[in-house]
Amino acid sequence: MRTRAAVLRHIGLPHPYRESRPLVIEDVELAPPGRDEVLVRIRAAGLCHSDLSVINGDRPRPVPMALGHEAAGEVMQLGAGVTDLAVGDHVALVFVPSCGHCLPCCEGRPALCEPGAAANGAGTLLSGARRLAQPDGAPIHHHLGCSAFAEHAVVSRRSLVKLDPALPFDEAALFGCAVLTGVGAVVNTAQVRAGQSIAVIGLGGVGLAAVIGAVAAGAREVIAVDLSSQKRETALSLGATSAFDGADPECVDKIRAATQGGLDHVFEFAGSIRAFETAYRITRRGGTTVTAGLPPPSATFALPVVNLVAEERTVKGSYIGTCVPTRDLPRYVSLYRSGRMPVDRLMSGRLTLDEINEGFDRLHRGEAIRQVVVFP
Structure with missing residues (x-):
């Protein structure tokens, strides 16, 4: 299928980004989900300093790359072998997929998953595949297994946590990175x-x-x-x-x-x-x-x-708050919904995908906490 995504082609372009346009909004080809993968319609994606560090070159990644790693969306299609999700489920994306079999995963430390880290460094999904391509067939790398600044994404089932559908997507997006990392550093790491x-x-x-x-x-x-x-x-x-x-x-x-x-x-x-x-x-x-x-x-x-x-x-x-996503993310959502963790107050603005470069200008200048790209 064809979808729109924010693609980074050149690292280290000068500020302001509204002029240099490091992220190009373009049509890309998205292959169907393979085994143990899921097609997600992205509904909201947060702008994070981890994205900015790729754009400015502090954390180099292979390009071209479709950026974005903090997001929430809706399941559209299931790949073979995915039996615990259904079309229409709401999910949060987690930026380190966990294989469940390597030593860190077996020790209960999925944030340190070794195949997950290798896939993220290579710009692939956990399977080693790339499902994104340019219209001419040239591959596009995945950002941290998510590539969430896009209308749709194919991700590993191991990159998803099922959500309560009552939680608005723009709020849900914050839990996949900001909340897991910040709250987790306090309650898990320390x-x-x-x-x-x-x-x-x-x-x-x-x-x-x-x-x-x-x-x-x-x-x-x-x-x-x-x-x-x-x-x-x-x-x-x-x-x-x-x-x-x-x-x-x-x-x-x-x-x-x-x-x-x-x-x-x-x-x-x-x-x-x-x-x-x-x-x-x-x-x-x-x-x-x-x-x-x-x-x-x-x-x-x-x-x-x-x-x-x-x-x-x-x-x-502390990486991703030393979290176990399937354990921690639902707990943090519950604390938010009970009024004990006002996560919604972290949100400092909503953007369209076409406004994303201006959003990263604001993040670079320290003028924003969490801006969220919202998809209709």
């Missing part, structure tokens, strides 16, 4: 307990989801850190107990003074070494520093090993 103290550095969609998750988990102190005063205000309105300007040269000293030496858990979502350094410095003795930011692959941090040992510090990475 296992924050009621009464503990936390800080979140980088208040984009993922960081603010972490704030929401920390409040729901019962953290007694939630400190928000960002360069944007507007985002700090948003964090306070979502339950953060205080906020600090990350650009303030005395930011670390002020936070350490306000917290009597630091916090139990500090989360870095900005994707910069400076932000990670701040996170490490405001973590208390015996505390845990968690990073889910994705800086360029060349970025490194000189860890003070004697400090790590003498203060029994922990540094952890």
Whole structure:
């Protein structure tokens, strides 16, 4: 079938994107789903910094590539072997498919699925196939097994979680990345307990989801850190107990003074070494520093090993919030629908597919939290 998609052909084009147009909206050919694959009509897809990092070259991927990885839609067609979904089901897309058989999957860590990571790096579906092509037959790569900035997508069954159909698609889309990653970093990676103290550095969609998750988990102190005063205000309105300007040269000293030496858990979502350094410095003795930011692959941090040992510090990475999507995503939706996690407040605008380059300009400038492309 033929469908419309946002295709990235050149990485690293200059700003503003409304002029350089890195994402080209074009007709592409979409093959039917193969075995264990599903054709999904995309209804909403969020703009994420992980998409932006491919566009600007921080996270290089093979091109041409149809971008988009945070989305929700409706099942249109089932490939052979898919028996647990039905046409018309509502689903969220998850950007690491899990094979269910490799060692991380068997250990209950599907976010680290080895075949899933290999497929994502190669720009294929979990099966190794590419179902997208240009009209002349030349292949188009899949972004993280999803390619969700499109009217339709063929994805692995292992990339889908069934949703409650009462949940609006634009809200549902946020759960596949921002919520899984941010809330999951708090409750899964760090296992924050009621009464503990936390800080979140980088208040984009993922960081603010972490704030929401920390409040729901019962953290007694939630400190928000960002360069944007507007985002700090948003964090306070979502339950953060205080906020600090990350650009303030005395930011670390002020936070350490306000917290009597630091916090139990500090989360870095900005994707910069400076932000990670701040996170490490405001973590208390015996505390845990968690990073889910994705800086360029060349970025490194000189860890003070004697400090790590003498203060029994922990540094952890968190990918997709150490989640088990089929377990966690329905739980987070339930918490949202009960009023305990106001995920809808992360949404800062709705776009058409043709407005996507302007949307990434706003994301690059820090003017948006989560914009969602909505499909009719």
